[in-house]
Amino acid sequence: MNKFWNLTVAGIGMLGLAGCGSGPERFDPRDNPARLRAMGALAAADYQEAAAVAINALMGSPVFNRYLQEYQADHGGRKPLMMLSTVRNSTDNEHIDTRFMTERISEDLLNGDKVRLTSAFAGSGQDVDDANIMIRQQDVNEYADKKTTIGRDSLEVPLLGLSGNIITQTDQVGRDRNYSIFFVLTMTDYRTGEVVWKHTQELGRRDTQSWFGF
Template sequence: MLLRALAILTSLAVIAGCATPTRYVDPAADDGPVAMTMDYRDFEKAATDAVEDMLASGAVDNPDGGRYIMVVSRITNDTMQRIDTDQLTKKIRVALLRSGKVVTTTAVGLDGAEDEMAMKARELRDSEEFDQSGVQGRGTLQAPDLSLSGKILQRNHRVGKEQQVEYYIQLSLTDLASGLAIWEGETPIIKRGSNKAVSW
């Protein structure tokens, strides 16, 4: 019995010793294997392409000066993966904010406010427990000028003895005053690899 226990412990030690060690990955210099699924590099590329094209097109240049206010509408995930589309939109929002041309409102959204505190803070009006000089007044929230919407598509194909997975990140920027799309873009991400690789 003792010999068997020692053999099991020895086997576990060998397996643990052979396991690949955990390590940090530098996103700016990641030359690791490419997954057939979408990974952070794909979202980075799609967001960078979109923002660079928006800025180059002049779509976010406000002729009245100042910055446009953008709201994030629905980004539909039409892939076989469970994708949090915030991975894409957050990168776009950060880059547009840093450009000095666009700010994003978090006080309104299709499913309610992203940050509910904007409205909660206004519920403090007329409360005797709060100094009213610091409470937000009426008519101070800013309505959005622009809306960002889009879709992420996935198409799988057999290419000889391999599979090809195509992702299309499609985005539209709509002027809410006119309802017209003032910018549209599509970033294709095409991957080809083993038929055994999982793409969902």
């Protein structure tokens, strides 16, 4: 009886140890283990990979570089002002945040001295700095120094916009399942509606379901 009791207590203790979690710790999002990349989810490393591939394609695009050269030639060397437009989430995963990708791409474009970036205009789901409007409303503030106020017609309207779409497709044969995530990005000149760059990248998942369907 004592032996049985000891084994039971030992077994419960082992289960308790196995069920214990660990405290939060730092990790490198570029080194995300495959086990954290669920079939229908996007990890931080996925956004970083998609953004890195997209920015390399954009920087090396003959069509986009020719557009920039022609624009600067017509505007005294001035670079076009770009806004982050809407990136639609056309997947079944409502938790996908497209800003992870667009923020990285716009950062690289700005720091790569390719475009100017506005924070006053943006598409749905992107960030806008409301202070751009608030500052221009201070001309009626009796406490504001009128020598420092900014005219209400001084905001430059962007002529270039980065938009996109995230699409998924699932293919299954027997227990084998492929899950593809497509990142579609488009750069548009709003003066004419002309697309000056377009890029599609696919990230894939593959797994084999168990006989129980999990």
